[in-house]
Structure formats: C-alpha cells, structure tokens
Amino acid sequence: MTVPPSPDPACLVRPDCVHRDAYVSREVFELESRRFFGATWNFVAHESQLPQPGSYVTLDLAGRPLLVLREGDGRIGVFYNRCAHKGTKLYTDEAGHAGRVLRCPYHAWTYRLDGSPLGVPLRKDYDLQALSRCEAGQGLTRVGAVAEHRGFVFVRLDAQGIGFNDYFGEALQWIDNMVDRSPTGRLKVAGGIVRNVMRCNWKMYLENVNDTVHPVSTHESAGKSAKAQWEEGGTTATGAILPMAVEQLLPFASGYEFFDGMDAVVYPHGHSALGVSFSTHSNYAQPPGYEEALVAAHGEARTREILDRAPQNTVLYPSIAIKGAPLVMRVIRPLAADRTLVEAWSFHPEGAPDLLLERAVSYNRLVFSPMSILAHDDVHLFESVQQGLQSDGNPWVSMHRGFDPAELTSTTARRCKGTSELLMRNQFRAWRTFMITTEAA
Ligand code: FES
Ligand SMILES: [Fe+2]
Numbered sequence: 140m141t142v143p144p145s146p147d148p149a150c151l152v153r154p155d156c157v158h159r160d161a162y163v164s165r166e167v168f169e170l171e172s173r174r175f176f177g178a179t180w181n182f183v184a185h186e187s188q189l190p191q192p193g194s195y196v197t198l199d200l201a202g203r204p205l206l207v208l209r210e211g212d213g214r215i216g217v218f219y220n221r222c223a224h225k226g227t228k229l230y231t232d233e234a235g236h237a238g239r240v241l242r243c244p245y246h247a248w249t250y251r252l253d254g255s256p257l258g259v260p261l262r263k264d265y266d267l268q269a270l271s272r273c274e275a276g277q278g279l280t281r282v283g284a285v286a287e288h289r290g291f292v293f294v295r296l297d298a299q300g301i302g303f304n305d306y307f308g309e310a311l312q313w314i315d316n317m318v319d320r321s322p323t324g325r326l327k328v329a330g331g332i333v334r335n336v337m338r339c340n341w342k343m344y345l346e347n348v349n350d351t352v353h354p355v356s357t358h359e360s361a362g363k364s365a366k367a368q369w370e371e372g373g374t375t376a377t378g379a380i381l382p383m384a385v386e387q388l389l390p391f392a393s394g395y396e397f398f399d400g401m402d403a404v405v406y407p408h409g410h411s412a413l414g415v416s417f418s419t420h421s422n423y424a425q426p427p428g429y430e431e432a433l434v435a436a437h438g439e440a441r442t443r444e445i446l447d448r449a450p451q452n453t454v455l456y457p458s459i460a461i462k463g464a465p466l467v468m469r470v471i472r473p474l475a476a477d478r479t480l481v482e483a484w485s486f487h488p489e490g491a492p493d494l495l496l497e498r499a500v501s502y503n504r505l506v507f508s509p510m511s512i513l514a515h516d517d518v519h520l521f522e523s524v525q526q527g528l529q530s531d532g533n534p535w536v537s538m539h540r541g542f543d544p545a546e547l548t549s550t551t552a553r554r555c556k557g558t559s560e561l562l563m564r565n566q567f568r569a570w571r572t573f574m575i576t577t578e579a580a
Contacts, residue, residue: 362392
C-alpha cells in the first residue's frame, strides 16, 4: 500500500536514501510532471530531423504534447501540439513535413510556420475582432524557452527559470565529445530508434544508467556467454581483431575492480559522467582512415582528447544519457509513475566511415533492444523493484555507497569512484531542488 505523499516533496529525499513515494506515488508523479519537468531543461529533438522549413517532430514531454518545427526563417520553434480551436493535436506522426502552412485535421484552421493564425473556414461567420482578442485567436502557444547546443534542441517549459548554460554547465562537453567525432562537426540521426516501454519509474531507469555494481550479477550470463563464444572459437591469439558484437559485449564480463576504477564526475543539477578514466568502450577499434580524418579536421591533440575520453555514460539530467564512443543516446520519457518510455538513438557522424553507424546500431540492438541478450535482464529487475517498493515496512531506498558528508555542500564538479552511489544521490538532490522551486509550480 502506498503511503500518502508528504505535502513537502523535500521530505522524500534524505542525504543517503530516497522515499519509495518518489517512485510509486501517482500524486508525486503529477506534481513532478508540472513542477520538475516545467523547471528543468529537457531534450526534444536533433536538428538533423528537421532538414527544411515545415519539417517537424512530435513528442510527449511529461504529459504535454509538443510540436518541434523548422520555421520559415530556419530557426527551430517548439510549440504545444494543440490546435487553438478545440485542442486537437495538429500532427500525430512522430515526424513529417507540414508543407508551407500548418493545417489542423479537424476543422481546417491554418497557421503560419511561426505558429501565428492564418485562416479559418466560414470566416464571415466570425466576429474576427473578438476572435483576435481571445486565446483562440493567438495561434499556437510556444513553450517557455528553447535552446540548441551543437544540434541538440532542448526546452524549458516554464517561461521563467534557470538559463540553459547555467543548468548544464560543464556537462555540455559530453555533447561536444560526441559531435566532434564527426570530422565536419555534424551528426545525423540514423538507423532507426529502438523504443521500449519499461514498467518502472523514470528515475529508476536513470539510476540504472549509472549503476556499475549491477552488471557483475545482473548481466553475468551475457558476459560469460560472450567470453565463452569468443574463446571457443579459438580466436584469442594476440592481435586478433574482435568481431564487433564481441567487442561490445565482452567488457560486461568485467569484475567490480574494473567498474570501481573507471571513476566518475558529478556536476550540479543532476548531470554526470561515468567512466572518465576508462570504460567498456575504451578499446574499440577505429575504422581505417577515421583517425586521420579527425586529425585533419581537429588537429592531433583534440583528436586524442576526443577518442581517449570514452565514458560509459554521460547523463544530461533528466532526459538523455549519451555514449559518445559508440555514438548512441538514450532518451528517457516519463509516462506514468510506473511507466517509462526509453528510446535508443544512433548517430552517423558526417564525414566518417559508415562502419561507425553500423557500430551504433549494433550496440543498440545488442544492449538496449528488448530482444537483446542484455536488456531483458534489466527490464525484469526494473519491474521487480517497482513491485517490491509496494511492500509495507521499510519505505526507504538505500543510496549509502560512497557517501561523504562533504558532498552535501559541494557546488562544483566532484569526482568519485565508478561504483559510488554519489551519481544517484546527485540526481535526487537535483530532483528535490526543482520539486521545491515554487515559481515553477
Ligand atoms: S480543433 Fe483544430 S480546427 Fe477545430
Ligand atoms: Fe544493465
């Protein structure tokens, strides 16, 4: 039975543990949908999805339908996907092209590509002055704020709040690390998006992104079978080039020492980089000619920096988790207290060998697809935790590992061991902060 939530969400987060209502309570979910997701910056689209004026993508952000649109002047605008007449979603496809005007499928009201009203059928039957004075006459409503970094488009739904650069700060370098893997500095979304609805709270999924203690036990069978297959093939001779799938799966067979030593950094507002010393991606072979193309574009020093920094996961809280080296990204979308949509995206770096896209798609299929030999291990456990938290008795979820009281007053980037639960505590501290930001309510 769920305990009624505290009227003060601040009470749900302690320095080293979190109340189960943060995961299971429908009331808390409703509150965070408005308050937390209103105040924070969330990823909505990549510019390569919007090649020309009229191109659009749609999405649901914490219960709000959004329309991301390339406007007539080339800028990217983000509107609520709601007709000014009676509320119909203007577009329901995931992506498409609107043409030169936006047209509602219900009663054919039209809008310019900047969202302003253009026409209504039976115009003579309207008092046009009265219409222009009320909400219906204003056209589409823009979200509070839009910002773009290296082709990644984010929104803050609230009109007022923290600025984009203040919010992400140093964490933006991890978008740069992935984008600069293209010699031209441009990525393209490609290879399809793997979508998976998990029966768990979105915060549980984001915790798992930074959970390096679970692979040893949760993914034991996958790691072992990758190792066994490779060794049985008799191809362990020195210098042998690993097949792509083996290269991607073999590191999951590593022990606690490996994950401990990979180290991590947390940033203000819940962001993090796990695997700043090394990661399961560190030893990927590069396709012929790729490094040379990067050196020609970025110089030797920057190329080394780009390729040598291959974190396990970098989280731009709360909507995306990036893996720069395999060029993949997960997008996390809350649907309900116990439902989360997780999308696995792959990118092709412009000017780089096609093999990199193949590697990205392979990674998503092997590791994040629900039919892979890895993802179902996690999916089962997410559902299990969500159910286990319905228990009476202990209402607290432990996040004690690696706790240091000094972290409570830290306001800058902070380094820790790869297995520390600081990365999770850091997320929940940010969650608490934005849940109690009253102007965002
Ligand atoms: S609801 Fe869009 S035109 Fe009527
Ligand atoms: Fe996992």
